[in-house]
Amino acid sequence: MKRLIKKVAVLGSGVMGSRIACHFANIGVEVLLLDIAPKDLTPDEQAKGLALDNPKVKNRIVNAALESAIKSNPSPVYTKAVVSRITTGNFDDNMKDIAGCDWTIEVVVENLDIKKKVYDQVEKFRKPGTLITSNTSGIPIHLMAEGRSDDFKANFCGTHFFNPPRYLRLLEIIPTPHTSAEVVDFVMHYGDKFLGKTTVLCKDTPAFIANRVGVYSIMALLHLVEKMDLTVEEVDKFTGPVLGRPKSATFRTSDVVGLDTMINVANGLYNNLPNDKAHDLFVLPEYVKKMAENKWLGDKTKQGFYKKVKNADGSSEILALDLKTLEYKPQIKVKSATLDATKPVENLRERMKVYAKGTDKAGEFFRTSFYGLFEYVSDRIPEISDELYRIDDALRAGFGWELGPFEVWDALGIKYTVAKMKEKGNEAAAWVHEMLDAGNETFYKVENGLKLYYDIPTKSYKAIPGTQSFIVLDNIRANKTIWKNSGTTITDLGDGILNLEFHTKMNTIGAEVLQGINKAIDLAEKDYRGLVIGNDGANFSAGANVGMIFMMAVEQEWDEVNMAVKMFQNTSMRIRYSSIPVVVAPHNLTLGGGCEFCLHADHVQLNAETYMGLVEFGVGLIPGGGGTKEFTLRTSDEFKEGQIEQNILKDRFLTIGMAKVSTSAAEAYDLGYLLKDKYSISMNRSRLIADAKEKAIELADAGYTQPAHRKDIKVLGKAGLGMVYIGANSMYSGHYISEHDKKISEKLGYVMCGGDLSSPTLVTEQYLLDLEREAFLSLCGERKTLERIQSIITKGKPLRN
Secondary structure (H helix, E strand, O other): OOOOOOEEEEEOOOHHHHHHHHHHHHOOOEEEEEEOOOOOOOHHHHHOOOOOOOHHHHOHHHHHHHHHHHHOOOOOOOOHHHHHHEEEEEHHHHHHHHHHOOEEEEOOOOOHHHHHHHHHHHHHHOOOOOEEEEOOOOOOHHHHHOOOOHHHHHOEEEEEEOOOOOOOOEEEEEEOOOOOHHHHHHHHHHHHHOOOOEEEEOOOOOOOOHHHHHHHHHHHHHHHHHHHOOOHHHHHHHOOHHHOOOOOOOHHHHHHHOHHHHHHHHHHHHHHOOOOOOHHHHOOOHHHHHHHHOOOOEHHHOEOOEEEEEOOOOOEEEEEEEOOOOEEEEOOOOOOHHHHHHOOOOOHHHHHHHHHOOOOHHHHHHHHHHHHHHHHHHHOOOOOOOOHHHHHHHHHHHHOOOOOHHHHHHHHOHHHHHHHHHHOOOOOOHHHHHHHHOOOOOOEEEEOOEEEEEEOOOOEEEEOOOHHHOOOHHHHHHHHEEEEOOOEEEEEEEOOEEEEEEOOHHHOEOHHHHHHHHHHHHHHHHHOOEEEEEOOOOOOEOOEOHHHHHHHHHOOOHHHHHHHHHHHHHHHHHHHHOOOOEEEEOOEEEEOHHHHHHHHOOEEEEEOOEEEEOOHHHHOOOOOOOHHHHHHHHHHHHOOOOOOHHHHHHHHHHHHHOOOEOOOHHHHHHOOOOOOOOEEEEOOHHHHHHHHHHHHHHHHHOOOOOOOOOOOEEEOOHHHHHHHHHHHHHHHHOOOOOHHHHHHHHHHHHHHOOOOOOOOEEEOHHHHHHHHHHHHHHHHOOHHHHHHHHHHHHHOOOOOO
């Protein structure tokens, strides 16, 4: 059966329902969002003389929920325009409209009786053969299918999105014994390719996979806090980025999600898992019970494990909860020799080894928590999953762990760790011992660029299903590297396509990266068909290495600064004017120089979550790697007869002048960072490099020809400069910008207007590059600029508005 998802119905507009609706709208699907009709009028509705059957009243709940979602931060939509794809309605009047939908997703309250009543209505109107799924996280999926028609059962399964659906990559798929294999395959593939999710096939067990293991881990930690006399600050320091996990770590994450959410899942696991070896760990510690009684549930109640207060001087301070006295106190800086030892270790797997051997409280915490986790996850096979990789996938995608539990175990060494676990009273499952006895000493290994997992039933290694269509640079680097330096690696992706990746800190761009790009183009032009510039780092690039510029400027080595900027410009132009197609594949932060490389690419294959911007204004500079030139060129291309050219110039000027950063790939187009027909979006970041490679092949197959340098760029000269200078002066006079900001604005305007030419003139790219470089160098010598750069370096923050 060929399925096309053109329209989706979402039943229930609460926090999850409204945001699931938004995410389907993000990918271009029409959405029908329904909820119950109110049973009572509000005082405002009564004052207006409205009746319960008035459409405004009947859709009040769903409309308010959608409006609240759209206003929330972070936003559930890529751009405000996608909201037009969502139509709202109510169960009474609009349930019949699901007949025109290809997929109906139920997201009503976690009550089986209510869900069954909703399904009674769905059965009346749903078109046979269409998908029907539930987003439940607590009710067994098979119970919801009881009493339904054969067609309903065959097309029904659980699709458990994690909140927020746009940002968390996990989508758990839970079939019942009646779900057709075709439906399971379709939803797994659709979630991966179109929704951008890591789709994990789960068994119909309590809390499925991610929450079962994730909440076990949290509950075990909550009890360990008492056992080891740990503070809130210590736990969040021990369980944050040092473990490859979010900065919010454990307790800050709990405050954001809501303590009540964790409590509900823990209580559900305690009640539904009487035979679980860890059953007692799902009992809430007394301090958690007290917090719940006090309504200290986190951000939603303004206090949880942390509390933000105003001091007498008006400044804000975040206090931490003392778990013994339940009083809030100033946070204490956590000191640990083990954590200090991990700091210089960039490779997370190697860092885990250092952490595990620590002799202080942090090291003891690591061993106690992870040895218990290893025992627990090995015991969960085959209960919650037949395959170990699904557990790792679920924890990485649902909880933001960089490494899943079996991956951490691999990093520490399985045989060594099993022996250490025994010493602490933790026993690995029998299948782990059998695996080791058979001479298999890792859960994963890489062969021919593919990651294989240990398959327990067959006692052999198998490729992880679906990953054959991914290109993971970590997996091919060992055998496919053809050149590297200290900051880049060039690998052969096959089919005549090379890849250039950065691996500097935050993938910042310095001399080694520029050298790597030029070398990659040299190699590709000589013996290959195309080049991809992409990496598997946390961010594509945080921009140029401002520390390098700072040091040269402080020493007043202006020839060196000039040469460095010229090399940057030449590299951007090399990307544009090479004889082979160059595809840039950005994701997450793509700032400053990283953005400039995208501006010059033949095609940009970007992940949906790409935050792109020219942000140099933030440190008192203008884009100096060809970005100002390129925006001037694009402004010229937008000039049309009959339009006021100064208005177009103003819009593009403000994009740079306000250091605008896109909140999504779609918004990057709206801001002018992407050109129509010269970009494509990969929803799933895991597919990004493979998609970029395919685009490079497509361009090469189409008979790629080297473009000619532009000599027809229209600049406005004094006619544009007048507008820029008047605007900057009025902003300065109104105290909206500083004197230094006024100077930067005038420098930017000078370049984008082509200098003080007496009339509009056609100029070359090189003419604009020379103006850009001259302006950049002059700003480098400003004291205010150097102060801003020093502040960025000191705080270790990316160059971002």
